[in-house]
Amino acid sequence: MNEDTFINSLRRRSPIIGDDCAVIASPGAKDLLFTTDFTIEGIHFRAKTSAAEVGHKAVARSLSDIAAMGGTPRYCFISLALSPSTNDRWLNSFYRGATRLLERHGVKLAGGDISHTSVFVCDVMVCGTIAKGQALLRSGARPGDVIYVSGPLGGWRHKRTIVPRLEIGRQLIGKATACMDISDGLSLDLHRLALASGVAAALESIPLIKGASLRQALDDGEDYELLYTARRGTHVPGIGIGTIVKGKPGTITLSGRPVPQRGYDHFQHRS
Numbered sequence: 001m002n003e004d005t006f007i008n009s010l011r012r013r014s015p016i017i018g019d020d021c022a023v024i025a026s027p028g029a030k031d032l033l034f035t036t037d038f039t040i041e042g043i044h045f046r047a048k049t050s051a052a053e054v055g056h057k058a059v060a061r062s063l064s065d066i067a068a069m070g071g072t073p074r075y076c077f078i079s080l081a082l083s084p085s086t087n088d089r090w091l092n093s094f095y096r097g098a099t100r101l102l103e104r105h106g107v108k109l110a111g112g113d114i115s116h117t118s119v120f121v122c123d124v125m126v127c128g129t130i131a132k133g134q135a136l137l138r139s140g141a142r143p144g145d146v147i148y149v150s151g152p153l154g155g156w157r158h159k160r161t162i163v164p165r166l167e168i169g170r171q172l173i174g175k176a177t178a179c180m181d182i183s184d185g186l187s188l189d190l191h192r193l194a195l196a197s198g199v200a201a202a203l204e205s206i207p208l209i210k211g212a213s214l215r216q217a218l219d220d221g222e223d224y225e226l227l228y229t230a231r232r233g234t235h236v237p238g239i240g241i242g243t244i245v246k247g248k249p250g251t252i253t254l255s256g257r258p259v260p261q262r263g264y265d266h267f268q269h270r271s
Contacts, residue, residue: 055097073127142197
């Protein structure tokens with residue numbers, strides 16, 4: 001089993017599972033967006049990483065999910081499992097990094113929970129809003145659409161700080177046909193978008209962060225740029241990297257050659 005087959009099994013229990021956020025209808029003029037992300041010591045950051053950087057990253061990862069739906073983040077809940085090394089000074093620095101990013105985007109810290117374990121674990125849940133029926137999904141790409149990314153790629157080795165692309169996400173409302181963020185690598189996340197849309201993808205070129213290799217951009221993950229499609233001729237921000245085509249759903253080529261899906265999969269990295 002991998003992440004995708006596991007998530008597909010969950011979708012049989014609940015059809016609202018499967019995009020970057022769950023879209024929940026509300027009585028008013030807006031839909032609610034909910035997302036949650038773990039940040040775990042030894043998986044998402046090293047022990048020597050500064051606490052402020054960890055706090056920023058933990059919040060940025062969930063804000064990126066809201067951006068991928070075109071939404072506006074409103075409230076944040078941060079739950080912690082403390083390790084023996086998380087003293088008062090470390091926690092104060094963690095929250096300084098987290099709240100600085102929340103305040104920058106007008107998001108209120110609304111609560112959370114605290115427990116303890118052998119390594120530090122953080123779970124960040126963010127609630128956002130978007131105009132009713134306007135959420136960007138993974139499932140709308142069609143043959144002929146242009147594939148875009150919001151910035152150069154290179155993976156975690158070359159991107160120390162995550163910048164959630166909230167402004168770009170909002171600019172895509174009513175223009176993008178499909179959207180998600182790149183958390184597990186372009187090769188795997190584009191496969192997921194194409195599979196959800198029932199199409200294939202033909203990549204032509206990939207913009208690289210200075211010093212990054214093509215393999216790192218395809219497979220390393222944690223770029224947290226937006227990956228999206230739009231009808232040819234639609235004016236959208238970003239960098240065009242290819243075209244949606246007919247073919248076996250989920251298949252990807254680069255300059256005519258097959259691209260294997262080697263992005264990060266938590267099921268495949270269990271010890």
